[in-house]
Amino acid sequence: MARAGLTADRLARIGAELADEIGFEQVTASALARRVGVKVASLYSHIANTHDLKTRIALLALEEMADRAADALAGRAGKDALIAFADVYRDYARAHPGRYAAARFPLDPRTAAASAGVRHARMTRAILRGYDLDEPEQTHAVRLLGSVFHGFVSLELAGGFSHSAPDSQESWTRTLDALDALLRTWPAP
């Protein structure tokens, strides 16, 4: 019985691939074991349980999203930064729907606090440096941006905008235009 060379990290990476192919929900210990060519029980030396596996995939996805966001933001400001950040977010979700779903997996507070999600959130806030918003309005705006990005991508992925004109890409572009205009003229409380 040749060794398969498994580690928790490798399982998370393969689990992420699997998630993109069959959906995050369907990533089971069984399916993962089949994919790597070992018996199910063998996984349990590396991961504690299914929840642990999903958490690791979630952390991996958050890491990737934060890395891409950082790349996109480098050297940009204002509307440029907003659009680059938003596009990278949406493109990631469309290219890796399973990983994107994983990134929305509920993490316990300690894990979430130590995840790359924090880095990603800080970058969302950094975008607002190009606009003139003080606290607490800045936080409200951060939350609005998060809501729009997640909401749009999630509805789009669920097929909510398909099979009807106009094209969803069009709506995305106009949504970002509108957000930029809104942030520049943010209403007083």
Added chain:
Amino acid sequence: MARAGLTADRLARIGAELADEIGFEQVTASALARRVGVKVASLYSHIANTHDLKTRIALLALEEMADRAADALAGRAGKDALIAFADVYRDYARAHPGRYAAARFPLDPRTAAASAGVRHARMTRAILRGYDLDEPEQTHAVRLLGSVFHGFVSLELAGGFSHSAPDSQESWTRTLDALDALLRTWPAP
């Protein structure tokens, strides 16, 4: 063996209650049978399978959401309508998280087209009558509203805004103020 008087509709209603208590994901044929006090196999005379059960719960939730939205919209226009509609949406999600999750259950296109989701979408569009938007910008705005409502509520439910100031209610109010301002000054393409 006294008869329990089950029907597909009753199972959907009880399933919806169960969803709010234990989460939509955990609504299994097993759990439902335990709840109504019959053996699991007995459910299969009324529902085709688990997917069918979840679909019925989803349709129920969409129906309820559309009914409440219609009530909220009656006799209102402009920002009033926007706020009433949005509040009803958010309040429903917070009072019935399991049903809200059910409402996001992916329906096949035919089922979705016959669901109350269509009515709900039409109402979202009706809100825009209070603002001055022509096609295709109106559709972009409908999609933006849907994204913000779903995105905000979903992040809030997942705990994304908790344990940090300001209060999420505050952000909701300001988000609606911002949306109203945006719709009134919608940028030209």
Added chain:
DNA sequence: CCATTTGCCTAAAGCCTTTAGGGAAAGGCA
């Protein structure tokens, strides 16, 4: 009152998770 339909049951197969315990491969050290 009997026949049919309907509703819930038992039984069983198949897949999933998780734990327990065993044997073989890898790696360190004499």
Added chain:
DNA sequence: TGCCTTTCCCTAAAGGCTTTAGGCAAATGG
């Protein structure tokens, strides 16, 4: 090189969930 320990993957088994098949008893209705 040869042994010893650790590591890794395996078999076995228990328990939960889904779904189908077939049976008996309660409701319905002529």
